[in-house]
Each structure stands twice: as structure tokens, then as C-alpha cells.
Amino acid sequence: MNRTADMVIIGGGVNGVACAYYLARRGMKNIVLFEKGYLGYGATGRCGGGIRQQWGMDENIILARDSVRMFEKLSHELGFNIFFRQGGYLILISDERDYDLISKTIPRQNELGVPAELLEPKDIASLVPGLNLKTIIAGAYCPTDGTAYPYAVLWGYAEAAKRRGVDIRLHTEVLIISRKSGGTYEVTTTNGTVHTPRILNVAGAATRNTASMLGIVIPTKPYRHEIAVSEPLKSFLDPMVISIRKGFYFSQSLRGEIVGGIGDPDEPSSSSTASSPEFLFRYAEALRKTFPALGKVRIIRQWAGLYDVSPDARPIIGTVDGVDGYYHACGFSGHGFMLSPVVAKLLSELITTGKTSIPIDSLNLKRFSEPGLTRDPYVVG
Amino acid sequence: MGKTIICHCEDISIEELFSAVEQGYKDIESIKRYTGIATGTCQGKCCLIQTLRALASGDDRSSPKTASESAASTPLKGIAVKMPTIRQPVIPARIDRIIKAGEKAVKKATGKA
Incomplete structure (x- = not known):
């Protein structure tokens, strides 16, 4: 392969294939996407599939709200069932500090069009019978939050992108990127070289490494997060249940399995995706404590994926000063999948028109060279 | 003809x-x-070997082929017939049993310290 392209996308995760689709829909031709493994080999294929709009900062609330509006129509638009299910998200609150934060945030979420509400323990008990509410003082619930099957979202976007002419190259790793005179890039891969005026770098936890090929410094760090899945059970659980404080969550998939995970505050930064027994012990304990009847259920599999964590746990999206034709989106810190439809659409607007329909300037890489960082208190993990 | 599960x-x-x-x-x-x-629930213990055999042999189930022989056959041309990643637990494990094992591991670790 030795050719030219109008656009090179690095990364076959959900942001890469979705942006390829939206760019092709806007009429861009000659798009090539490189994925070093198979589609979803990175974080997308390893994520829990949760989609929530209950966030603390306006930017996250707005992006997540618009993503949900897109997820609602996505199976139809792509002609591919993404298994989107709006069973809601139930946030369990066990201390006064979280209660204050969440009860103050809900009115703002409502103003922005997110129908979250505060629940008393008796409301929680009727929403999810079987939960242990001994230490729970309240809950926050948003019925239009939900889950989707991450692989199906990925495949749906990829199939639709291919129908519009996008060239998706699997098992192809980007080795070198160099800038040529005349404003083009030479992208050398394990399967040949491509010349292009534009690059979109959406390689998950590896985005930082790809950016460094162009001298761009991205201050994100990879952290392992582990997930376990149970044997399938008859449907009994509608919402995704989470505890922000404990970094713990679980939901029931459409196949009936309980899928969940728990963060480890002591986990060091690493690119390991190995499974640990320590995670399984902690997860099992948290799950049985939260939902005692699940003690009898069997775990059939566990795995791990990487969160690409930025210093303020907010995404890094947009352009880089002085590097024309280069775009990136990374640092999603564990909530990349749920934001992907709107992020990919905004990137396609930015790339083709230089503007976005929702302002994303606050998410530019530049913010890390300015004083003061704001973290969204609703980040889990 | 019926289906082959x-x-x-x-x-x-x-x-x-x-x-x-x-x-x-x-x-x-x-x-x-x-x-x-x-x-x-079997996590591939029953089906994986059958799947790999089918991928190696293609439609012709009367004469199983090796992976390299199947490389030239259609519609399975270009398939790398190999095992997927195998992950723990090796057998399905009850959550209360996992918790017990975890408590035992902690006891062992702190007992030695």
C-alpha cells in the first residue's frame, strides 16, 4: 500500500469508526482508518457499555444528553441493532457530602433537559427490589440513561462507514508519522505508507504515544480497570446501579448477565490488561453487600481494559496550535463510550467546517498550560 | 435439513x-x-474446539483440514485459526465462594506478616 488519502484516522475504537461515518456522511471521500488489532480491541470492546447523563459539569451533561438523543435513533440510522436499552441509572448515595452535591446538581441537570430525580430509600426499594439499603440515605435516578452493547455500536458505525466508502484497515499499526513540506503528513504503517493532509488521532490510551510522533505532549496516563460478568439470569434489574464514592457499578445485559466492576484507588498507572484475583474478591464483596441475593450467582469471566485518564478526568478534544490538519480526542477517563456519538459528530464538523455546533473550546489540550483545573465530581473510578 | 448447533x-x-x-x-x-x-456459561469449553475445526475445514465437514490447508479454501480464506484469550475464572465461581477465597487469602497474607 502506497497511496494518498484525504483523511487518516488512527484507532478502530468507537470514536474512530463513528467519526469515519460522520465524515463520510458529510461528503468526505478517501478516508482510511488504521486499527492495530481488530475493531474494539482497545477500550471500546472492554467497556461496561453504560450511558449516563447524570454529570456535575454543564459540558458533560450537555454532551451526554445529546449522545443519548443520538443513541435513541442509532439502530435505525445505522441499520444495525446496537442493543440500546434505557433502563435508567440509579446512583446510590450513602453519605451527606454526596447527598449535598447530588441534590444541588439535579436542578441544573433538569434545566439542561436531563430528567434526573432524587429518590428516597422506599422509592429505591420499589425500583430495584432486593437492594440492601441499610447504609443508603437516598438515590439519584434518571430514567433515560441506559446501556448499549459496545461492539454492536462499533460494528454498526463500521458497516455504515464502509458502505460510504471508508477504507478500514485492521491489524495495521501506525509506526511513524512525519510532516512533509506542503502541509502533508506521511503515515508509515506495518502495511505501507499513506500521504494525507489530515490526521485524526483517536487511539484510546495510545493516543499520547501517537501524538508524541509529532512532538505533541498529551498529559494522560493509562489505568487498568477490571470488569466481571455472571452467568445469565432471568431479567430482574432495569437500571445500571452505581456508587460514585466506591467507584462501583453493575447492570444486567439484554442476555441476562450481571456485568459490573469496581475501581481501585491504589491501582498504579500501567498498560496492563491482565486479570487479577484481588479485583474479583473486591467486586464479589461489593456486589453481595449491595445485592445480597447475588451471592448465589456464578461469575463466568473477567477482563480488563484501559482508562485513558487526563489530569482533570475530562476529555481532550480538538486541534493543537501550530499543527495544522491534526485533530485528536482522548483522555475520556472512563466515559468515552457514552459520549462517542456526539464527540464523533462534533469532530466531523470541526474537521470539515472548522466550527462545532456545541462549543468544545473548554476541552482543548491548551487548558493544561493554564493555571487551575476543574474536575467533574461525578467521575467514577 | 435441520440446523447444526x-x-x-x-x-x-x-x-x-x-x-x-x-x-x-x-x-x-x-x-x-x-x-x-x-x-x-461454558466459556468455550464445549464449543470452541468445534468452532475452530469448522473454521479450519470450511463447509466440507467430511475431511477436516489443518489451518494451513484451509488458508486456500473459500469462504473462509484468510482466517487465522487460533485460540482466543482465555481468562479467569477457569470454571464458573459462585460469588459467596469467591468472597470466602478472598478472606482466606487475606488471612494467609496477614498471618505470615
């Missing part, structure tokens, strides 16, 4: 396996997730 946990036929390959899902990790084969 290749994955009993998830009720998947050999025709569905070949259809996934024809649609372009050509490595075992993608085939597994697209069809659901080896993702049920």
Missing part, C-alpha cells in the same frame, strides 16, 4: 458461524463476539 449455551448454528465469516468477521476474537460463540 455449534454453541449450545448461546444456541448458535454452524450456518451463523459461516455467515459471520462471510460478513467479514475474520478473526476468532471478532467471530466470538459477533456470534456469541464461547461467551456463554
